[in-house]
Amino acid sequence: MHLNSSELQILLEIATEAAFAAGAVLQGYLGLEEIAEKERAGDLVTAADLASEAVILDILARHFPTHAILAEESGKLGNTESEYLWVIDPLDGTTNYAHQYPFFAVSIGLMIADVPQVGVIFDPFHNELFRAAKGLGATCNRRSIQVSQTAELSKSLLVTGFAYDRRETTDNNYAEFCHLTHLTQGVRRSGSAALDIAHVSCGRLDGYWERGIAPWDIAAGIVLLQEAGGKVTAYDGSPIKIESGRILATNSHIHELLSRELSIASLG
Ligand code: IPD
Ligand code: CA
Ligand code: CA
Secondary structure, three states: OOOOHHHHHHHHHHHHHHHHHHHHHHHHHOOOOOEEEOOOOOOEEEHHHHHHHHHHHHHHHHHOOOOEEEEOOOEEEEOOOOOEEEEEEEEEOHHHHHOOOOOOEEEEEEEEOOEEEEEEEEEOOOOEEEEEEOOOEEEEOOEEOOOOOOOOHHHOEEEEOOOOOOOOOOOOOHHHHHHHHHHOOEEEEOOOHHHHHHHHHOOOOOEEEEEOOOHHHHHHHHHHHHHOOOEEEOOOOOEOOOOOOEEEEEOOOOHHHHHHHHHHHHHO
């Protein structure tokens, strides 16, 4: 389905309103937290996750009562027949947040007919708003952003993450992390997948990969990075499936190199 730019702009503005409201909730709860663990050790949920999600759902339901929603804490909601699916992480970086480590974000993506077309990632602590819509470009605080031009791994700064099931599987990304740490200027582990992709989108980082990732971690980031000139695929370079749990997201110039090294590391 193809929307014109004013239709996309309206969706972007409402997503921004929701992200700002959610960001204010997160800033308000920071440091006051009751922290509960989810089913898996280390997978935390705070009152802030729930309160942030509630304000986003309220704003989206008010403006778009016929759309579908997939939200991390509430699951599937709304009209499941709709071609419009909002994919929401109300607090990406919960572990950081619970420790008052200031690296977390709200992530709101909109998929239309299964394609990510609108994305808003808001970092309320640093007051950085990343936004994109298909064909309209990517911005940070309303200024156009682009990926880096780095074309060699030896000159690259990368980022990755380790999923909550890392203690339960040998496919835990440790081998890949060590391998790429040797080949690059470094591999960061920030604790917020949405901000990782946002920082590749604005050229602070050159590439990101992760396994065990959920649709709400990456829906907004996919359109942001594509609009900033980057590339997003599965590890092997094939088209990304948002539910597959694996993502390779780069400035495009190091994409094939990083894909190859990930496969070498996983064989090794
Ligand atoms: C997590 C963060 C983290 C990533 C995990 C995610 P949450 O999301 O994005 O960077 O490594 O895989 O689950 O739980 O903080 O929303
Ligand atoms: Ca997340
Ligand atoms: Ca979350």
